Amino acid sequence: MTRPPGSGAGDEPMIAGGGPAAPSAALLAETAVRALREEALLGPKPGLVDHRGGGAHDDMDLPLLLASAEALRPVFRAVADASERTALGVGLREELGRLGRAGDRVMLRATRGVNTHRGALWALGLLVAGAAGARDEREGVRRAARLAALPDRRMPAGALSNGERARRRHGVRGARGEAVAGFPHVVDVALPRLRRAGAAGAERDVARLDALLEVMSLLDDTCVLHRGGVEGLRMxxxxxxxxxxxxxxxxxxxxxxxxxLDRRLRSHRLSPGGSGDLLAAALFLDMVPWPEPSAGTGREVVACRR
Structure with a gap:
């Protein structure tokens, strides 16, 4: 598997005999936080927070995103620990739901009530859980998708998120549907773009920006739909x-x-946050030191086109 420059290759822990060991819970948590940090630091990202400021947001900036990412480290560690000791099933799904809701509270305390990473917590939490004990990328994603499809009977009744309202209003897949489908915009779109660019010698940030843009060009982003409706998504x-x-x-x-595009998204207050979350998920998968090399998912990039 070809990795883009600076993707973390070469950091794999080793076991006796020279083979790579399964990544530890601590390493998976570190990799998830690193993916969030590197997505935040990437720029210029159209409509999104980066080193220039808040993008289409007036309630967050880069330091806030970095603080939020760091605050989630123990949450990701707890997710990986739970996944290592619990068989894949409804019991694990419900424990992950509990940890996710606790993580949401951790995030909101760290940001004084600003929703910086709720979508990323869902996607990366599932992928961390799937990666715990997985032999390769394919197995990790498959396990994450199975977990996403299971019911969480302990989910409290309450107000719908903005993304869920947009999903229902517009009849799109949404974050849960993306996960249940095996994260197609991550494994069929963002990762192949990153790896082709890396193999061609592209600069790391250029490769990552182009991967983000390709996801943006295909995704029914509920963050955009919530703020701008169908016309905003088309833009x-x-x-x-x-x-x-x-x-x-x-x-x-x-x-x-x-x-x-950045100027237009800022002026219309459109933030492609769902695409940013999926780029972070792609960075996470690409940086995990899997015990066995992955041959990829075998799916075609065009599977995500509408």
């Missing part, structure tokens, strides 16, 4: 497609199209 998807058609973030014309 995001067409704008991202235009950047890629101009050669991507690494070309002069592509960078100009990227900055134009």
């Amino acid at each position: 995001v998807r067409r704008g991202a497609s235009r950047v890629l058609a101009e050669g991507g973030a690494g070309t002069d014309s592509g960078r100009a199209a990227l900055m134009d």
